[in-house]
Amino acid sequence: MIKAKAAQTASALILAALVLSGCSDGAGTSGDATNTGGGETSAGVQQALDEAYKGVGSDLSDLASTTVPKSMNVYVMSCGEQLATCHQPAAAVVEAAEKAGGTGKIVDGKLNPEGFATAIRQAIAGGADVLVPIGISCSAAAAAFKEAHDAGVTIIGGGGVDDCSPKVWNSERLWLKDAPKTGFFGVFGQLMADYVYGKNNGNVKAIVINSTTNAWGPWITQSFKDQLAKLGGGEVLQTIDVSDPETADNSYLQKVTSALLANPDANALIVPTDSYLETGLAAAIDQAGLADKLTVIGAFGGDGAIDMIRNGKSGINATVAMGNAWQGWGSIDTALRVMNKQDPAYIGQSVQVIDADHNMPMSGGYEGSVDFRSKFLKAWGK
Numbered sequence: 001m002i003k004a005k006a007a008q009t010a011s012a013l014i015l016a017a018l019v020l021s022g023c024s025d026g027a028g029t030s031g032d033a034t035n036t037g038g039g040e041t042s043a044g045v046q047q048a049l050d051e052a053y054k055g056v057g058s059d060l061s062d063l064a065s066t067t068v069p070k071s072m073n074v075y076v077m078s079c080g081e082q083l084a085t086c087h088q089p090a091a092a093v094v095e096a097a098e099k100a101g102g103t104g105k106i107v108d109g110k111l112n113p114e115g116f117a118t119a120i121r122q123a124i125a126g127g128a129d130v131l132v133p134i135g136i137s138c139s140a141a142a143a144a145f146k147e148a149h150d151a152g153v154t155i156i157g158g159g160g161v162d163d164c165s166p167k168v169w170n171s172e173r174l175w176l177k178d179a180p181k182t183g184f185f186g187v188f189g190q191l192m193a194d195y196v197y198g199k200n201n202g203n204v205k206a207i208v209i210n211s212t213t214n215a216w217g218p219w220i221t222q223s224f225k226d227q228l229a230k231l232g233g234g235e236v237l238q239t240i241d242v243s244d245p246e247t248a249d250n251s252y253l254q255k256v257t258s259a260l261l262a263n264p265d266a267n268a269l270i271v272p273t274d275s276y277l278e279t280g281l282a283a284a285i286d287q288a289g290l291a292d293k294l295t296v297i298g299a300f301g302g303d304g305a306i307d308m309i310r311n312g313k314s315g316i317n318a319t320v321a322m323g324n325a326w327q328g329w330g331s332i333d334t335a336l337r338v339m340n341k342q343d344p345a346y347i348g349q350s351v352q353v354i355d356a357d358h359n360m361p362m363s364g365g366y367e368g369s370v371d372f373r374s375k376f377l378k379a380w381g382k
Contacts, residue, residue: 049198058348092328204234
């Protein structure tokens with residue numbers, strides 16, 4: 001069973017539990033902690049690792065019906081098409097919009113505030129009925145979002161938050177009713193801590209990459225630190241701030257490798273998005289001769305990262321995977337309900353740790369545990 005596990009909400013989230021055995025490759029779902037201390041693995045260490053593999057999510061069993069307008073022109077503002085974790089959910093929004101009977105188009109934010117604003121204005125000029133920004137919060141392009149709002153575009157968050165003041169998005173995409181305030185981002189950090197704690201026998205010495213451009217990066221970082229403190233078996237040796245522009249030109253790679261080399265006792269690297277690992281960081285870790293001494297875990301469950309883990313590539317051990325296509329379809333569901341003056345539904349995409357031996361899909365990327373497409377289409381009358 002997938003056990004809901006979020007700060008101070010565990011009992012409520014357990015009600016949202018679902019079976020995830022269908023997305024395993026047949027390996028057991030209970031973990032085997034790596035014992036680096038020479039003694040037996042403690043029950044607490046094993047429990048933390050098991051929690052990482054169980055994860056959090058919903059089965060969409062209570063999804064109410066809604067209707068689709070005769071025409072719906074959807075624009076998706078991808079945070080940066082060069083990153084799989086931006087492109088994949090953006091492509092899923094287009095897929096869902098077209099399956100619903102509308103049209104969908106991606107505009108590229110190019111990983112910088114100017115690019116975000118330009119893409120949003122392209123959507124306005126293109127006559128967007130709906131705008132879904134993927135991977136950024138409102139404050140990253142506040143003026144352009146205000147222009148879209150004033151033009152009558154329905155703005156639905158695609159994973160970020162409306163931190164503009166006053167708020168201008170019509171709705172964020174909702175995850176679970178009793179999720180922590182930081183949503184699945186906070187759960188990412190918790191599960192990362194559980195995993196590296198379990199894999200290092202309760203003795204974590206971590207380097208943490210903190211993605212600074214959007215609110216969700218610090219949320220992951222803080223959640224990881226809080227959970228590690230709660231587990232009581234480790235420390236953060238260094239936190240490295242990385243901005244989207246540094247990601248775009250790969251200049252962050254030197255910062256990270258320098259920090260790893262300056263901290264020879266480090267045994268874990270916390271990476272807030274798989275895109276870093278897919279676009280050069282995993283290779284840099286391997287080339288620096290550090291892969292064998294580090295437990296490296298990313299987040300979002302990018303297809304490329306999952307392939308790397310599946311194929312035994314050095315420099316990455318695990319990812320906190322999320323149903324990226326599921327969340328893209330959820331953004332369209334949210335848009336439909338907002339346009340129909342209904343309350344947005346809780347989308348509930350599943351989130352859990354994948355490594356080579358646990359929860360690995362037989363092939364392709366991670367989509368979660370339920371047939372979300374058929375459930376959404378049924379709710380839309382399709």
